[in-house]
Amino acid sequence: MEIEKVIDNGVVADLALTSYGLHITDAQERFSAAYVKLMCAAAKINYSEPKTDNESIDIELIGKGFSGKWKKTRVLAQLKCTSNYKYIDMEKQELSFPLSLKNYNDLRETDDLPKILIVVFCPKDHCEWIEYSALQTKVRFSGYWLSLEGLPTVENEKTVTVKIPFSQAFNNLTLIELMNYYSSKGITI
Amino acid sequence: MNSLLPLSSVLSFLTINGWRKTSEIRDAFQIWHSNKFPNSEVTLPLSENHKRYELLLQDTIEELSEYLEIEEVSLVNKIFPQNFDAITVRAIGNDVEHGSIPFEDGLKLLTASHKLLKHCSRSLRKFKNKNKHLNSYFNHIGMGQTQIGSYIVSIHSPLYRVNTNDEPELFENNVSLGRMINKSFYSKISKLSKIVNGDTNPEKVIEDLLYIGVDKKDCDSLIDIFGHQSHRISK
Numbered sequence: 001m002e003i004e005k006v007i008d009n010g011v012v013a014d015l016a017l018t019s020y021g022l023h024i025t026d027a028q029e030r031f032s033a034a035y036v037k038l039m040c041a042a043a044k045i046n047y048s049e050p051k052t053d054n055e056s057i058d059i060e061l062i063g064k065g066f067s068g069k070w071k072k073t074r075v076l077a078q079l080k081c082t083s084n085y086k087y088i089d090m091e092k093q094e095l096s097f098p099l100s101l102k103n104y105n106d107l108r109e110t111d112d113l114p115k116i117l118i119v120v121f122c123p124k125d126h127c128e129w130i131e132y133s134a135l136q137t138k139v140r141f142s143g144y145w146l147s148l149e150g151l152p153t154v155e156n157e158k159t160v161t162v163k164i165p166f167s168q169a170f171n172n173l174t175l176i177e178l179m180n181y182y183s184s185k186g187i188t189i
Numbered sequence: 190m191n192s193l194l195p196l197s198s199v200l201s202f203l204t205i206n207g208w209r210k211t212s213e214i215r216d217a218f219q220i221w222h223s224n225k226f227p228n229s230e231v232t233l234p235l236s237e238n239h240k241r242y243e244l245l246l247q248d249t250i251e252e253l254s255e256y257l258e259i260e261e262v263s264l265v266n267k268i269f270p271q272n273f274d275a276i277t278v279r280a281i282g283n284d285v286e287h288g289s290i291p292f293e294d295g296l297k298l299l300t301a302s303h304k305l306l307k308h309c310s311r312s313l314r315k316f317k318n319k320n321k322h323l324n325s326y327f328n329h330i331g332m333g334q335t336q337i338g339s340y341i342v343s344i345h346s347p348l349y350r351v352n353t354n355d356e357p358e359l360f361e362n363n364v365s366l367g368r369m370i371n372k373s374f375y376s377k378i379s380k381l382s383k384i385v386n387g388d389t390n391p392e393k394v395i396e397d398l399l400y401i402g403v404d405k406k407d408c409d410s411l412i413d414i415f416g417h418q419s420h421r422i423s424k
Contacts, residue, residue, distance in 0.1 A: 055240070065228075069211065069212040069214075069220065070212065070214060070220055070230075070232070071228075071230045072230045072232060074232070110215060111215065111216065111217045111239075112215075112217065112240070112241065113215075113218070113241060114215075185214060185215075
Protein backbone atom coordinates (compact mmCIF):
# COMPACT_ATOMS: atom_id res chain seq x y z
CA MET A 1 0.00 0.00 0.00
CA GLU A 2 1.35 3.41 -0.96
CA ILE A 3 1.62 5.78 1.97
CA GLU A 4 2.09 9.52 1.73
CA LYS A 5 3.15 11.68 4.62
CA VAL A 6 0.79 14.53 5.25
CA ILE A 7 1.69 17.35 7.56
CA ASP A 8 -1.29 18.70 9.37
CA ASN A 9 -0.68 21.37 11.99
CA GLY A 10 2.88 20.21 12.28
CA VAL A 11 1.93 16.59 12.94
CA VAL A 12 2.99 13.97 10.45
CA ALA A 13 0.24 11.49 9.75
CA ASP A 14 -0.01 8.51 7.46
CA LEU A 15 -3.12 9.41 5.67
CA ALA A 16 -3.33 10.13 2.05
CA LEU A 17 -3.50 6.91 0.13
CA THR A 18 -4.44 4.69 3.01
CA SER A 19 -7.47 2.61 2.17
CA TYR A 20 -10.28 2.48 4.69
CA GLY A 21 -12.30 -0.07 2.79
CA LEU A 22 -12.64 1.42 -0.68
CA HIS A 23 -10.20 1.13 -3.53
CA ILE A 24 -9.34 4.50 -5.02
CA THR A 25 -11.26 3.79 -8.24
CA ASP A 26 -14.38 2.86 -6.24
CA ALA A 27 -13.94 5.98 -4.16
CA GLN A 28 -13.65 8.08 -7.32
CA GLU A 29 -16.79 6.47 -8.73
CA ARG A 30 -18.69 7.39 -5.59
CA PHE A 31 -17.19 10.84 -5.52
CA SER A 32 -18.43 11.57 -9.05
CA ALA A 33 -21.91 10.30 -8.13
CA ALA A 34 -21.90 12.39 -4.96
CA TYR A 35 -20.78 15.45 -6.95
CA VAL A 36 -23.68 15.09 -9.38
CA LYS A 37 -26.18 14.43 -6.58
CA LEU A 38 -24.91 17.51 -4.77
CA MET A 39 -25.57 19.64 -7.84
CA CYS A 40 -29.01 18.07 -8.24
CA ALA A 41 -29.84 18.90 -4.64
CA ALA A 42 -28.65 22.49 -5.07
CA ALA A 43 -30.71 22.77 -8.27
CA LYS A 44 -33.66 21.01 -6.62
CA ILE A 45 -33.71 18.43 -9.38
CA ASN A 46 -34.63 14.87 -8.62
CA TYR A 47 -32.65 11.84 -9.73
CA SER A 48 -32.78 8.07 -9.71
CA GLU A 49 -30.10 5.47 -10.13
CA PRO A 50 -30.67 2.41 -12.31
CA LYS A 51 -30.10 -0.89 -10.53
CA THR A 52 -27.66 -2.01 -13.20
CA ASP A 53 -25.46 -0.06 -15.56
CA ASN A 54 -25.52 -2.10 -18.72
CA GLU A 55 -26.40 0.75 -21.05
CA SER A 56 -23.80 3.27 -19.93
CA ILE A 57 -26.28 4.99 -17.64
CA ASP A 58 -25.35 5.71 -14.02
CA ILE A 59 -27.98 8.24 -13.07
CA GLU A 60 -31.22 9.67 -14.41
CA LEU A 61 -31.84 13.38 -13.80
CA ILE A 62 -35.56 14.08 -13.47
CA GLY A 63 -36.84 17.63 -13.74
CA LYS A 64 -40.30 18.96 -13.07
CA GLY A 65 -42.07 22.20 -13.87
CA PHE A 66 -39.90 23.37 -16.75
CA SER A 67 -41.52 25.83 -19.10
CA GLY A 68 -40.87 24.11 -22.44
CA LYS A 69 -42.94 21.54 -24.25
CA TRP A 70 -41.48 18.86 -22.04
CA LYS A 71 -42.15 19.92 -18.47
CA LYS A 72 -40.81 16.81 -16.78
CA THR A 73 -37.51 16.72 -18.55
CA ARG A 74 -35.37 13.64 -18.09
CA VAL A 75 -31.71 13.32 -18.89
CA LEU A 76 -29.67 10.14 -18.57
CA ALA A 77 -26.03 10.46 -17.59
CA GLN A 78 -22.91 8.35 -17.63
CA LEU A 79 -20.51 9.36 -14.85
CA LYS A 80 -16.73 9.23 -14.97
CA CYS A 81 -14.08 10.45 -12.59
CA THR A 82 -10.41 11.09 -13.22
CA SER A 83 -7.44 12.57 -11.44
CA ASN A 84 -5.12 12.28 -14.41
CA TYR A 85 -3.62 15.73 -14.94
CA LYS A 86 -2.48 14.72 -18.45
CA TYR A 87 -6.10 14.93 -19.54
CA ILE A 88 -6.18 18.64 -18.77
CA ASP A 89 -5.12 21.12 -21.44
CA MET A 90 -4.97 24.52 -19.78
CA GLU A 91 -4.04 26.24 -23.01
CA LYS A 92 -7.09 24.94 -24.87
CA GLN A 93 -9.17 25.08 -21.72
CA GLU A 94 -10.47 21.57 -22.20
CA LEU A 95 -10.50 18.13 -20.68
CA SER A 96 -9.69 15.13 -22.89
CA PHE A 97 -11.14 11.88 -21.71
CA PRO A 98 -10.63 8.40 -23.18
CA LEU A 99 -14.05 6.81 -23.27
CA SER A 100 -14.58 3.11 -23.89
CA LEU A 101 -15.99 2.35 -27.32
CA LYS A 102 -19.10 0.81 -25.74
CA ASN A 103 -19.80 3.96 -23.73
CA TYR A 104 -19.17 6.09 -26.82
CA ASN A 105 -21.61 4.11 -28.93
CA ASP A 106 -24.26 3.99 -26.19
CA LEU A 107 -24.06 7.73 -25.61
CA ARG A 108 -24.26 8.74 -29.27
CA GLU A 109 -27.67 7.08 -29.74
CA THR A 110 -30.40 9.55 -30.63
CA ASP A 111 -33.52 7.42 -30.28
CA ASP A 112 -33.36 7.35 -26.50
CA LEU A 113 -33.98 9.89 -23.77
CA PRO A 114 -31.31 12.64 -23.85
CA LYS A 115 -27.97 11.28 -22.67
CA ILE A 116 -24.86 13.06 -21.50
CA LEU A 117 -21.42 12.21 -20.23
CA ILE A 118 -20.32 13.86 -16.99
CA VAL A 119 -16.63 13.72 -16.10
CA VAL A 120 -15.56 14.82 -12.64
CA PHE A 121 -11.93 15.86 -12.38
CA CYS A 122 -10.54 15.50 -8.87
CA PRO A 123 -7.16 15.69 -7.11
CA LYS A 124 -5.17 12.47 -6.99
CA ASP A 125 -5.03 12.61 -3.22
CA HIS A 126 -8.51 11.89 -1.85
CA CYS A 127 -7.74 14.02 1.21
CA GLU A 128 -7.88 17.03 -1.10
CA TRP A 129 -11.30 16.25 -2.51
CA ILE A 130 -13.03 18.00 0.35
CA GLU A 131 -11.85 21.02 2.29
CA TYR A 132 -13.93 21.64 5.33
CA SER A 133 -14.23 24.57 7.67
CA ALA A 134 -16.95 25.42 10.11
CA LEU A 135 -18.80 27.71 7.71
CA GLN A 136 -17.68 26.48 4.31
CA THR A 137 -16.99 23.20 2.57
CA LYS A 138 -15.20 23.12 -0.77
CA VAL A 139 -15.32 20.30 -3.28
CA ARG A 140 -12.37 19.82 -5.68
CA PHE A 141 -12.17 20.16 -8.57
CA SER A 142 -15.13 20.27 -10.96
CA GLY A 143 -17.39 18.32 -13.24
CA TYR A 144 -17.91 18.84 -16.99
CA TRP A 145 -20.62 17.56 -19.27
CA LEU A 146 -20.80 16.63 -22.92
CA SER A 147 -23.52 15.36 -25.23
CA LEU A 148 -22.30 12.78 -27.70
CA GLU A 149 -25.64 12.38 -29.41
CA GLY A 150 -25.40 12.00 -33.13
CA LEU A 151 -21.61 11.71 -33.24
CA PRO A 152 -20.35 9.46 -36.06
CA THR A 153 -19.26 5.86 -35.78
CA VAL A 154 -15.52 5.41 -35.33
CA GLU A 155 -13.04 2.78 -36.35
CA ASN A 156 -11.33 2.76 -32.95
CA GLU A 157 -11.07 -0.63 -31.30
CA LYS A 158 -11.11 0.18 -27.60
CA THR A 159 -11.44 3.83 -26.70
CA VAL A 160 -12.47 7.14 -28.17
CA THR A 161 -11.01 10.32 -26.72
CA VAL A 162 -13.62 13.01 -26.29
CA LYS A 163 -12.82 16.63 -25.57
CA ILE A 164 -14.89 18.67 -23.15
CA PRO A 165 -14.39 22.45 -23.01
CA PHE A 166 -14.17 23.93 -19.51
CA SER A 167 -17.14 26.08 -20.49
CA GLN A 168 -19.27 22.93 -20.25
CA ALA A 169 -19.09 22.99 -16.47
CA PHE A 170 -21.56 20.77 -14.70
CA ASN A 171 -22.96 22.57 -11.68
CA ASN A 172 -26.33 23.42 -10.20
CA LEU A 173 -26.88 26.37 -12.55
CA THR A 174 -25.75 24.71 -15.77
CA LEU A 175 -27.83 21.69 -14.83
CA ILE A 176 -30.95 23.85 -14.83
CA GLU A 177 -29.90 25.38 -18.18
CA LEU A 178 -29.41 21.91 -19.58
CA MET A 179 -32.82 20.75 -18.45
CA ASN A 180 -34.39 23.93 -19.86
CA TYR A 181 -32.71 23.26 -23.17
CA TYR A 182 -34.12 19.75 -23.44
CA SER A 183 -37.49 20.93 -22.13
CA SER A 184 -37.83 23.36 -25.02
CA LYS A 185 -36.96 20.77 -27.66
CA GLY A 186 -40.40 19.13 -27.71
CA ILE A 187 -42.01 19.41 -31.14
CA THR A 188 -45.61 20.54 -31.02
CA ILE A 189 -47.92 18.51 -33.20
CA MET B 190 -44.89 -4.59 -12.62
CA ASN B 191 -44.80 -8.23 -13.64
CA SER B 192 -46.21 -7.95 -17.10
CA LEU B 193 -46.17 -4.83 -19.20
CA LEU B 194 -49.43 -3.21 -20.17
CA PRO B 195 -49.95 -2.78 -23.92
CA LEU B 196 -49.11 0.76 -25.03
CA SER B 197 -52.38 0.99 -26.98
CA SER B 198 -54.37 0.34 -23.79
CA VAL B 199 -52.45 3.03 -21.92
CA LEU B 200 -53.00 5.57 -24.70
CA SER B 201 -56.73 4.74 -24.88
CA PHE B 202 -56.99 5.20 -21.13
CA LEU B 203 -55.23 8.57 -21.34
CA THR B 204 -57.57 9.74 -24.11
CA ILE B 205 -60.71 8.59 -22.31
CA ASN B 206 -59.59 10.40 -19.19
CA GLY B 207 -58.92 13.73 -20.88
CA TRP B 208 -55.19 13.63 -21.61
CA ARG B 209 -54.07 14.62 -25.11
CA LYS B 210 -50.86 14.12 -27.00
CA THR B 211 -49.09 17.47 -27.23
CA SER B 212 -45.57 16.72 -28.40
CA GLU B 213 -43.19 14.21 -29.76
CA ILE B 214 -39.51 14.33 -28.97
CA ARG B 215 -36.57 12.76 -30.70
CA ASP B 216 -38.86 10.70 -32.97
CA ALA B 217 -39.06 8.23 -30.13
CA PHE B 218 -41.23 9.63 -27.34
CA GLN B 219 -44.65 11.20 -26.95
CA ILE B 220 -45.75 13.67 -24.34
CA TRP B 221 -49.31 13.90 -23.05
CA HIS B 222 -50.97 16.69 -21.07
CA SER B 223 -54.32 17.19 -19.42
CA ASN B 224 -56.42 20.36 -19.21
CA LYS B 225 -57.93 19.13 -15.99
CA PHE B 226 -54.53 18.55 -14.38
CA PRO B 227 -52.23 21.20 -15.89
CA ASN B 228 -49.23 20.10 -13.83
CA SER B 229 -49.50 16.54 -15.00
CA GLU B 230 -47.33 15.24 -17.81
CA VAL B 231 -46.95 11.75 -19.18
CA THR B 232 -43.95 10.70 -21.28
CA LEU B 233 -44.11 7.41 -23.14
CA PRO B 234 -42.15 5.90 -26.03
CA LEU B 235 -43.85 5.82 -29.42
CA SER B 236 -43.37 2.06 -29.42
CA GLU B 237 -43.75 -0.44 -26.61
CA ASN B 238 -40.64 -2.18 -27.95
CA HIS B 239 -38.51 0.78 -26.87
CA LYS B 240 -36.03 -0.06 -24.13
CA ARG B 241 -37.37 2.74 -21.88
CA TYR B 242 -40.96 1.51 -22.08
CA GLU B 243 -40.96 -0.27 -18.73
CA LEU B 244 -39.36 2.67 -16.93
CA LEU B 245 -41.70 5.25 -18.44
CA LEU B 246 -44.75 3.03 -18.03
CA GLN B 247 -44.06 2.74 -14.31
CA ASP B 248 -43.73 6.53 -14.09
CA THR B 249 -46.98 6.90 -16.00
CA ILE B 250 -48.81 4.61 -13.59
CA GLU B 251 -47.47 6.59 -10.64
CA GLU B 252 -48.44 9.87 -12.30
CA LEU B 253 -51.99 8.77 -13.16
CA SER B 254 -52.44 7.18 -9.76
CA GLU B 255 -51.54 10.47 -8.09
CA TYR B 256 -53.81 12.66 -10.19
CA LEU B 257 -56.77 10.31 -10.53
CA GLU B 258 -56.42 9.23 -6.89
CA ILE B 259 -56.66 5.56 -7.77
CA GLU B 260 -54.41 2.92 -6.26
CA GLU B 261 -51.82 1.65 -8.71
CA VAL B 262 -53.11 -1.94 -8.70
CA SER B 263 -56.68 -0.79 -9.42
CA LEU B 264 -55.43 1.59 -12.07
CA VAL B 265 -53.56 -1.17 -13.88
CA ASN B 266 -56.76 -3.22 -13.89
CA LYS B 267 -58.71 -0.28 -15.27
CA ILE B 268 -56.19 0.30 -18.04
CA PHE B 269 -56.00 -3.32 -19.03
CA PRO B 270 -58.56 -5.57 -17.36
CA GLN B 271 -56.82 -8.76 -16.36
CA ASN B 272 -57.73 -11.96 -18.07
CA PHE B 273 -59.27 -13.56 -15.03
CA ASP B 274 -62.29 -13.34 -12.77
CA ALA B 275 -61.56 -12.49 -9.18
CA ILE B 276 -63.64 -14.68 -6.87
CA THR B 277 -63.67 -13.63 -3.25
CA VAL B 278 -64.93 -15.97 -0.57
CA ARG B 279 -65.55 -14.15 2.64
CA ALA B 280 -65.81 -15.81 6.04
CA ILE B 281 -67.39 -13.70 8.73
CA GLY B 282 -67.92 -14.31 12.42
CA ASN B 283 -66.48 -13.51 15.83
CA ASP B 284 -63.50 -15.79 15.32
CA VAL B 285 -62.38 -14.07 12.12
CA GLU B 286 -63.04 -10.48 13.14
CA HIS B 287 -59.56 -9.04 12.78
CA GLY B 288 -58.62 -10.43 9.40
CA SER B 289 -57.20 -13.54 11.03
CA ILE B 290 -58.61 -17.04 11.01
CA PRO B 291 -57.66 -20.21 12.91
CA PHE B 292 -54.93 -21.85 10.86
CA GLU B 293 -56.78 -25.13 10.32
CA ASP B 294 -59.90 -23.26 9.24
CA GLY B 295 -57.85 -21.16 6.84
CA LEU B 296 -56.42 -24.24 5.18
CA LYS B 297 -59.87 -25.79 4.95
CA LEU B 298 -61.22 -22.59 3.43
CA LEU B 299 -58.61 -22.67 0.68
CA THR B 300 -58.85 -26.35 -0.15
CA ALA B 301 -62.62 -26.35 0.07
CA SER B 302 -62.90 -23.38 -2.29
CA HIS B 303 -60.66 -25.25 -4.70
CA LYS B 304 -62.71 -28.42 -4.29
CA LEU B 305 -65.95 -26.59 -4.88
CA LEU B 306 -64.57 -25.02 -8.05
CA LYS B 307 -63.51 -28.49 -9.20
CA HIS B 308 -66.93 -29.87 -8.46
CA CYS B 309 -68.58 -27.02 -10.32
CA SER B 310 -66.35 -27.65 -13.33
CA ARG B 311 -67.04 -31.39 -13.37
CA SER B 312 -70.76 -30.84 -13.24
CA LEU B 313 -70.60 -29.05 -16.60
CA ARG B 314 -72.01 -31.26 -19.32
CA LYS B 315 -69.55 -33.28 -21.40
CA PHE B 316 -67.70 -31.68 -24.28
CA LYS B 317 -64.75 -32.60 -26.44
CA ASN B 318 -61.48 -32.93 -24.46
CA LYS B 319 -63.28 -31.79 -21.33
CA ASN B 320 -60.69 -33.24 -18.92
CA LYS B 321 -57.78 -31.79 -20.85
CA HIS B 322 -59.35 -28.32 -20.84
CA LEU B 323 -60.30 -28.53 -17.18
CA ASN B 324 -56.75 -29.56 -16.26
CA SER B 325 -55.41 -26.62 -18.20
CA TYR B 326 -57.88 -24.28 -16.50
CA PHE B 327 -56.88 -25.51 -13.03
CA ASN B 328 -53.19 -25.19 -13.89
CA HIS B 329 -53.72 -21.48 -14.42
CA ILE B 330 -55.85 -20.73 -11.42
CA GLY B 331 -54.19 -18.34 -8.98
CA MET B 332 -54.51 -17.08 -5.45
CA GLY B 333 -54.97 -13.36 -5.01
CA GLN B 334 -53.95 -11.41 -1.95
CA THR B 335 -55.91 -12.18 1.19
CA GLN B 336 -57.88 -9.06 2.01
CA ILE B 337 -58.23 -7.35 5.34
CA GLY B 338 -61.59 -7.28 7.09
CA SER B 339 -63.22 -10.45 8.34
CA TYR B 340 -61.37 -13.09 6.31
CA ILE B 341 -61.47 -13.04 2.55
CA VAL B 342 -59.84 -15.55 0.26
CA SER B 343 -59.20 -14.26 -3.22
CA ILE B 344 -59.01 -16.62 -6.20
CA HIS B 345 -57.95 -15.61 -9.68
CA SER B 346 -59.90 -17.79 -12.03
CA PRO B 347 -58.50 -17.63 -15.59
CA LEU B 348 -60.95 -16.91 -18.39
CA TYR B 349 -59.80 -20.05 -20.17
CA ARG B 350 -61.39 -20.48 -23.57
CA VAL B 351 -62.31 -23.63 -25.49
CA ASN B 352 -62.62 -23.67 -29.26
CA THR B 353 -66.28 -22.75 -29.74
CA ASN B 354 -66.45 -24.58 -33.08
CA ASP B 355 -66.28 -27.85 -31.16
CA GLU B 356 -69.17 -26.99 -28.86
CA PRO B 357 -71.16 -24.12 -30.37
CA GLU B 358 -74.12 -24.56 -28.02
CA LEU B 359 -72.25 -24.96 -24.76
CA PHE B 360 -69.95 -22.03 -25.35
CA GLU B 361 -72.54 -19.76 -26.88
CA ASN B 362 -71.40 -16.17 -27.50
CA ASN B 363 -67.81 -17.34 -27.01
CA VAL B 364 -68.23 -17.46 -23.24
CA SER B 365 -65.11 -18.84 -21.59
CA LEU B 366 -64.96 -22.12 -19.74
CA GLY B 367 -63.54 -20.24 -16.76
CA ARG B 368 -66.48 -17.83 -16.65
CA MET B 369 -68.95 -20.75 -16.79
CA ILE B 370 -67.31 -22.42 -13.82
CA ASN B 371 -67.17 -19.16 -11.91
CA LYS B 372 -70.87 -18.52 -12.53
CA SER B 373 -71.73 -21.97 -11.27
CA PHE B 374 -69.56 -21.42 -8.20
CA TYR B 375 -71.17 -18.07 -7.45
CA SER B 376 -74.64 -19.39 -8.12
CA LYS B 377 -74.22 -22.26 -5.68
CA ILE B 378 -72.97 -20.08 -2.86
CA SER B 379 -75.57 -17.43 -3.52
CA LYS B 380 -78.48 -19.89 -3.53
CA LEU B 381 -77.17 -21.68 -0.48
CA SER B 382 -76.92 -18.42 1.40
CA LYS B 383 -80.55 -17.59 0.55
CA ILE B 384 -81.83 -20.98 1.61
CA VAL B 385 -79.88 -21.24 4.86
CA ASN B 386 -80.79 -17.73 5.92
CA GLY B 387 -84.42 -18.09 4.87
CA ASP B 388 -85.57 -21.26 6.56
CA THR B 389 -84.95 -22.79 9.95
CA ASN B 390 -86.50 -26.17 9.23
CA PRO B 391 -83.59 -28.56 8.48
CA GLU B 392 -85.67 -30.90 6.34
CA LYS B 393 -86.94 -28.02 4.23
CA VAL B 394 -83.38 -26.73 3.86
CA ILE B 395 -82.15 -30.11 2.60
CA GLU B 396 -85.07 -30.36 0.21
CA ASP B 397 -84.38 -26.89 -1.16
CA LEU B 398 -80.65 -27.62 -1.51
CA LEU B 399 -81.29 -30.82 -3.43
CA TYR B 400 -83.80 -28.98 -5.59
CA ILE B 401 -81.20 -26.43 -6.72
CA GLY B 402 -78.61 -29.13 -7.37
CA VAL B 403 -76.41 -28.79 -4.28
CA ASP B 404 -75.30 -32.37 -3.61
CA LYS B 405 -73.25 -34.04 -0.88
CA LYS B 406 -69.88 -33.09 -2.37
CA ASP B 407 -70.97 -29.48 -2.60
CA CYS B 408 -72.22 -29.60 0.98
CA ASP B 409 -68.91 -31.04 2.23
CA SER B 410 -66.98 -28.25 0.54
CA LEU B 411 -69.40 -25.60 1.71
CA ILE B 412 -69.16 -26.82 5.30
CA ASP B 413 -65.37 -26.64 5.05
CA ILE B 414 -65.62 -23.11 3.70
CA PHE B 415 -68.13 -21.76 6.13
CA GLY B 416 -67.87 -24.14 9.06
CA HIS B 417 -70.80 -25.72 10.80
CA GLN B 418 -72.01 -22.33 11.91
CA SER B 419 -74.16 -20.70 9.32
CA HIS B 420 -73.28 -17.20 10.57
CA ARG B 421 -70.08 -17.34 8.56
CA ILE B 422 -71.89 -17.51 5.26
CA SER B 423 -71.67 -14.32 3.31
CA LYS B 424 -73.09 -13.67 -0.13
